[in-house]
Amino acid sequence: MEDVVIAGAGPNGLMLACELALAGVRPLVLERLPEPTTENRANGLVGQVVRLLDRRGLHDRLAGPIAPPAPAFVFGALRLDLTLAERNPLHILGVPQRRVAAMLEDRATELGVEIHRGHELTGLTQDAGSVTLDVTGPGGPYRLAARYLVGADGGRSVTRKLAGIAFPGVTDDRTLSHTANATVPAELTDPDSGGLHVPGHGVIPPFFHYRTETGLFVHAPFPAGPLISTMEWADAPESADEPPMTLDDMRASVRRVLGFDLPLGEPEGDGPHLLRRLRGRNTRLAARFREGRVLLVGDAAHVHSAVGGPGLNLGLQDAAGLGWKLAATVRGWAPAGLLDTYESERRPVAERVVMHTQAQSALLAPGRDVTALRDLFGELLRLPSAVQHVADLMSGADVRYEPGTDHPLDGRWAPDLVLADGTRLAELTTTARPLLLDFTGSLGDELRGWTDRVDLVSGHAAADATALLIRPDGYVAWATSSAAPDDTERKALHAALERWFGRPLDA
Ligand SMILES: Cc1cc2nc3c(=O)[nH]c(=O)nc-3n(C[C@H](O)[C@H](O)[C@H](O)COP(=O)(O)OP(=O)(O)OC[C@H]3O[C@@H](n4cnc5c(N)ncnc54)[C@H](O)[C@@H]3O)c2cc1C
Incomplete structure (x- = not known):
């Protein structure tokens, strides 16, 4: 039986395949097309996804070192002057989708993932222990069993339909x-x-x-x-x-x-x-991102207008959010409910994308009333706080998963730290392992019991925290700003380790 089958070798299915492989689970990817598509959709990537690719060493493969955030962008055909933002989060990578998918396919293959082209998912049934797939391949129909199936098969997702998941919108x-x-x-x-x-x-x-x-x-x-x-x-x-x-x-x-x-x-x-x-x-959002052993990522879970180019920012981060959680579940160390946090974390992000693409579409519509609304919106976009708000929304920098403490970084995307020896955080996260960055020099012992799952990084960095626990998808699971964390903070660190990475080995 396969551990995980992914239906669809579009960018999101391939990214998920890479993330699973990095986390120690080699999925099988089924793709109905015999050759990579020549269709080009996205002209570029916009937002946090650019930093995600950097944190996997994948930005380099597409375009060399990551560039500074863009000085300007567009929201609903209104100019967004990003020089007004106090913290400009909006990275843009102008690379066509075909190249992104080709790069991800190369990377997945390097990591040992098998991609079966010309194999189309046509049916599925599931019980408590497995999913049985009907597939039509070049040699005819066959059956395949898997512990989990992920539908990364696009907006018209067959997986979604076969799993009985509605697509309202x-x-x-x-x-x-x-x-x-x-x-x-x-x-x-x-x-x-x-x-x-x-x-x-x-x-x-x-x-x-x-x-x-x-x-x-x-x-x-x-x-x-x-x-x-x-x-x-x-x-x-x-x-x-x-x-x-x-x-x-x-x-x-x-x-x-x-x-x-x-x-x-x-x-x-x-x-x-x-x-x-x-x-x-x-504009549609799947009623559920999971039905038993079947999960959805990318366009299979949500479709919306392409205005502002948010699709892959959403989809590739879905893949990064799901990959390590599904791998932990397959490998047996996932804490109870971990896999369900995929949907509880990613659905609100998808809802925000639906909201801002619909808002932008409204601003593009014809009519004098819309012109008046645009005039007002244009005035608002001269206010630095409004530019900051819209830039955070479009980039996804405003995403905060449910924090375990009240530290301002907890639940947020980990900042782009540079250690005193010049090492960038992005260089430490290419393996997608959870990290405890400890600039206090006192927390190493707290990792006892988790060293098989979490790596310790010591050193120094000018940062808004003295220690951070970072999840594989780049989000902070715990942080402190104390030079010498006390018992309460250490307990909170333990709680975060158990919440995200399961029981300690000796427990
Ligand atoms: C015109 C346009 C412009 C866009 N511009 C941008 C942009 O600038 N920036 C941006 O970020 N996003 C953009 N997007 C959105 C982006 O293209 C999508 O979000 C992205 O393609 C979704 O990737 P995916 O892997 O989820 O699905 P897809 O790319 O649709 O891939 C799904 C794959 O599944 C395969 N498949 C389908 N059914 C089966 C089956 N039954 N069995 C096996 N395989 C199957 C398909 O052949 C396909 O290869 C744009 C979209 C459009 C339409």
Whole structure:
């Protein structure tokens, strides 16, 4: 019997596979596509997920060392001047999803994970001890038993449906989006900003979501080739016999949004070149993230508008949240209820993403009342505290899991510490082992009984804490600021160790 089967080798399934393998459980990944998809969705990663990749040594593989947070971003097509924020948390990594998935597949394979391509999950039943899967592979149908199944099979998740988990939410048919790789004439490009001179609109900055009364326009001059994107408000439901999108469709959509014939040329280079038409959008959250031995991660658990690019920030952190807890459960040291904290922690985060993507969609809508709301929102976004709030929301830096103590870092994402010898916390977390960072030099003995599961790091660092217990997913499980932690604090440390990492070996 397999310990864990993951259905779906998209980015979130692959990330989960890496996290499980790091925690000592090698899952089997089933992917219905025979080859990696050439479809590109995400153009980049936004928020804490960039720091998560750094903490696994994966940022380096995609783009070298992590860059400082972005100086500006967009919220509901309004400029977010992040220089106003006291603590700017918004990291951005402009790497296409295809490359993220390819890198994760390489990493999973390195860690010994088997990925069976061309194998589609088609049925499942479960009892108290196992899940039985029906799979159709290149050699025909077969059966497979596993202790756990994780559905990472996207928004239309077969796993979710087979497990009988409802997917309530809304489908909004009013939007029509076009995206294409296309060139724009050099004389329309502003040499200083890279923006576009568009008669009647001035210079539209690059990567900016520009709203008009009829829709939204984005010009993204990526190094691999510029991307033009529009979103319109159109009551035009999808029709099965609609011809494939052409560059002329893109031109016509830009004309409707900007009231100007932007002379878009054929894309340069070998491609593949994107021509994508999407109608409507779904906002849905699975009724449960777990049904017995079946769990959901990523788009299988939640779908929402892609505005602001929050999808992989949510999904890859779901995977990091679930990986170590599921591995602990399989390996037998999980404290009671640990696996259920996956949902109790991640559902509220998904709900916040649903909230802010819907709020942004509302700010993009046509109409004078929306324009007035945008004017007001724009004024608010000149207040540093409002910028901080929105930046924390979009990045996920405001996430706080249920703390065990009242230390301000407890339950929060561990800060980017640098030890006195120059070692970054991110270098200590590539193995995804729980860590006790002890800058007091007095806590080593407290780990007795947990040294098989938790590593001790001694040293010094300028930090808001003198010791921190850090979970594999990067969140703080306990912290103190005392130079010499007293008995009460030591008891709280023990409680945190038991709460997250189970009983001590000698107990
Ligand atoms: C147009 C667009 C733009 C986006 N832009 C961004 C962005 O800029 N930033 C961002 O963070 N996010 C963005 N997103 C969201 C992001 O693409 C998704 O959140 C992400 O793809 C979810 O990954 P996943 O692994 O959960 O699911 P998927 O990527 O959908 O992968 C699911 C995998 O499961 C496989 N599968 C399905 N059914 C089965 C089965 N029965 N058996 C076996 N395998 C199966 C599929 O073939 C697929 O490989 C965008 C989405 C869209 C649509």
